[in-house]
Amino acid sequence: MIETRSRIRLRRWRPRGLAWSIVLLAALAVGVLVGGSVSNQLRLENPDRSRVSELRAVLGRLPDRPLVLVGMDGDLGTYPEIRPALRAVLADLLAHDARIAMVSFTPEGRALAAAEVARLADDGVAADRLLDYGYVAGAEAGLVLAVTDLPSPPRPDNPVGRAVLADGDGIAAFDIAVVVGGIDFGPRGWVEQVATRLPSLPLIAVAPTFAQPELAPYLRTGQLDALLATVRDDAAYAQDVALREGTSDRTGQSPAAMLVGMLVALGVIGRAYVYGGPPEADAAIDEEDAA
Amino acid sequence: MPRNVPGIIVILVGLLLLVDFVVINPTLVDVSNAVLRLVVLLAAAAGITGASFLVMRHGRAVLDGSPHRLESSVLIVGLVAMLATGLYPGSQGAADPAVRWMVTALLAPLVASLFAMLFVFLLVAVRRGMLLRSRQMRVMLLAAAVVIVLLLPLGGQLGGWLAAVAAWSEAVPIGAVFRGLLIGVGILVAVQATRILLSVNPADD
Numbered sequence: 001m002i003e004t005r006s007r008i009r010l011r012r013w014r015p016r017g018l019a020w021s022i023v024l025l026a027a028l029a030v031g032v033l034v035g036g037s038v039s040n041q042l043r044l045e046n047p048d049r050s051r052v053s054e055l056r057a058v059l060g061r062l063p064d065r066p067l068v069l070v071g072m073d074g075d076l077g078t079y080p081e082i083r084p085a086l087r088a089v090l091a092d093l094l095a096h097d098a099r100i101a102m103v104s105f106t107p108e109g110r111a112l113a114a115a116e117v118a119r120l121a122d123d124g125v126a127a128d129r130l131l132d133y134g135y136v137a138g139a140e141a142g143l144v145l146a147v148t149d150l151p152s153p154p155r156p157d158n159p160v161g162r163a164v165l166a167d168g169d170g171i172a173a174f175d176i177a178v179v180v181g182g183i184d185f186g187p188r189g190w191v192e193q194v195a196t197r198l199p200s201l202p203l204i205a206v207a208p209t210f211a212q213p214e215l216a217p218y219l220r221t222g223q224l225d226a227l228l229a230t231v232r233d234d235a236a237y238a239q240d241v242a243l244r245e246g247t248s249d250r251t252g253q254s255p256a257a258m259l260v261g262m263l264v265a266l267g268v269i270g271r272a273y274v275y276g277g278p279p280e281a282d283a284a285i286d287e288e289d290a291a
Numbered sequence: 292m293p294r295n296v297p298g299i300i301v302i303l304v305g306l307l308l309l310v311d312f313v314v315i316n317p318t319l320v321d322v323s324n325a326v327l328r329l330v331v332l333l334a335a336a337a338g339i340t341g342a343s344f345l346v347m348r349h350g351r352a353v354l355d356g357s358p359h360r361l362e363s364s365v366l367i368v369g370l371v372a373m374l375a376t377g378l379y380p381g382s383q384g385a386a387d388p389a390v391r392w393m394v395t396a397l398l399a400p401l402v403a404s405l406f407a408m409l410f411v412f413l414l415v416a417v418r419r420g421m422l423l424r425s426r427q428m429r430v431m432l433l434a435a436a437v438v439i440v441l442l443l444p445l446g447g448q449l450g451g452w453l454a455a456v457a458a459w460s461e462a463v464p465i466g467a468v469f470r471g472l473l474i475g476v477g478i479l480v481a482v483q484a485t486r487i488l489l490s491v492n493p494a495d496d
Contacts, residue, residue: 041445041447042444042445042446043444043445043446043450044444046454047450047451047454048454048455048458075402076398076399076402076403077402077403077405077406078406079399079403080399080403080406110385111385111390111391111394111398112394112399114386114390114391114394115391115394115395115399117386118386118388118391132386134384134385134386135385137331137334137335138327138330138331138334138335139334141327141330141331141334142327142331144327145324145327145328145331148320148324149324196312197312212461213461213465213466213468213469214469216461216462216466216469217466217469217470217473220466232442232444232454255444258444259443259444259445261410262439262442262443262444264414265410265413265414265439266436266439266440268414268417268418269417269432269435269436269439270436271418272417272418272420272421272432273421273429273432273433273436
C-alpha cells in the first residue's frame with residue numbers, strides 16, 4: 001500500500017519548472033548584486049591555509065627559471081570551477097620566471113590548453129617562455145610514453161623545447177609538473193604512471209571538487225606534493241597570489257551568490273525531509289483514495 | 292595455461308611491461324615503447340571507428356526521417372564544422388583561431404550550462420526522491436545537508452569553525468573511506484591482472 005501511494009505521488013507530482021527557474025535566477029541575481037555590500041560577513045576563501053602553504057612551499061623549492069610541464073586534461077563541464085585556480089598557478093609560476101610547456105592527453109584538455117596558451121600570449125607572456133606540445137594520443141599509454149619521449153614541439157627553435165631536448169626528451173626533463181584534472185583523466189593517472197617512474201618529480205594537482213576525496217590520500221602519502229581541489233582552497237590561493245602581485249583577485253566567484261544557492265538547496269532538502277513532497281501531491285493522493 | 296592467441300599476447304605484453312617497470316634496460320624500454328605505440332594506434336583506430344559509427348547512425352536517422360532527425364542533424368553539422376575548421380588547408384588544428392572560438396565561445400559555455408543545470412535537476416530529484424520515502428534517501432539527504440552547512444561561505448568565528456569541522460570530516464571519516472576504497476581497488480586490480488597473466492578463467496575457480 002505504501003509503495004502504491006509512493007508511486008501515485010511520483011506520477012502525480014509535476015515540478016513547476018519555469019517558476020522555479022525564475023525564482024532561482026532572481027535569488028542568484030540578488031546574491032551577486034548584494035555580494036559587495038556583505039563581503040565582510042561572507043568569505044569564500046578557506047580560512048585553513050594549509051593547502052596554500054603546501055603549494056607555496058613546493059614552488060619555493062624550484063630552481064631559477066624552472067621548466068614546468070602543465071598536463072592539461074580538464075573537461076569542459078568542470079573547467080570553469082578550476083579555471084581561477086589554474087590561472088593563479090600560472091601567474092605564480094610566471095612570477096617565478098618559469099618556462100611553461102603544456103601537453104594534453106584528452107581531446108577536451110587539448111582544446112582548453114590551446115585556449116589557455118592563446119590567452120597567455122595575448123596577456124603578453126613572451127613566446128620563448130611558452131611551448132605547446134599539443135595532444136598526445138593513447139591516454140595512459142601515451143602518458144607512459146611521454147615519460148621518456150614527448151612529441152616533437154611544433155616550433156623546433158622554441159627555447160623551452162630546446163631546454164627540454166637538452167635535458168632529455170621527456171617529462172623527466174622538467175622541474176615540476178602541474179596536473180589539471182577532469183572527469184576522464186587527471187592526477188590519479190599521473191600518480192600511477194609518472195610518479196612511480198619519476199619519484200623525484202614534484203607533482204601539483206588542480207582538480208574539481210568531486211575529485212578531492214579521491215586525491216586527498218595521495219597528498220597525505222606524499223605522492224602528490226600539493227593539491228587544489230575545492231572552490232574554497234582555490235579562492236584562498238588565488239587571493240594569496242593576487243595579494244603578492246598587488247593585483248585584484250580575479251576569481252570572479254561571488255560568495256553571496258554561492259550562499260543563496262546553498263540556502264535554496266537547504267530549503268528544498270528541509271522541506272522535502274519534513275513533508276516528503278509538495279502539498280499538491282498529497283492532495284492528489286487523497287482525491288484518489290476518496291475515489 | 293593459455294588457450295588462445297589473444298591470451299598468449301596478453302601474457303607476453305603484460306610480462307614485458309611488468310619487467311620493464313622493474314628492470315632498467317634500454318632494450319626493454321625500446322621494446323615496451325614499441326608495444327605502447329601499438330596500443331596508442333589501437334586506441335586511435337577504436338576512436339575513429341566509434342566516430343564513424345556515430346555518423347552512420349545519425350546519418351541514417353536523418354535520411355529515414357526519424358522523429359529525432361533534428362538532433363541528429365545538429366550533431367552531424369557540429370561534427371563537420373569542427374572537422375572543417377580543424378582540418379582545412381593551412382589550419383593549425385586545435386590551436387586554430389576558428390577552433391578556439393568554437394570551443395571557448397560555443398562549446399565551453401554550452402557544456403558549463405548543462406553542468407549548471409545539474410543544480411536544478413538535483414533539487415527536483417530530491418523532491419521526487421523523497422516522495423518514495425525510502426530510508427536510504429533520507430540518510431543521503433541528511434548527509435548532503437550537513438555537507439552544505441559545513442561549506443557555507445561564512446566569515447568570522449562561525450565560518451572558521453565550520454571550515455575546521457569540514458576539514459576534519461574530509462580528513463578523517465571521508466578520507467578513511469576513500470583510502471579503503473583505493474586500497475581495495477588496488478588489490479582487486481592486482482588480483483585481476485594476475486588472473487589474466489596466468490590465464491585463469493572464472494570456470495577454473
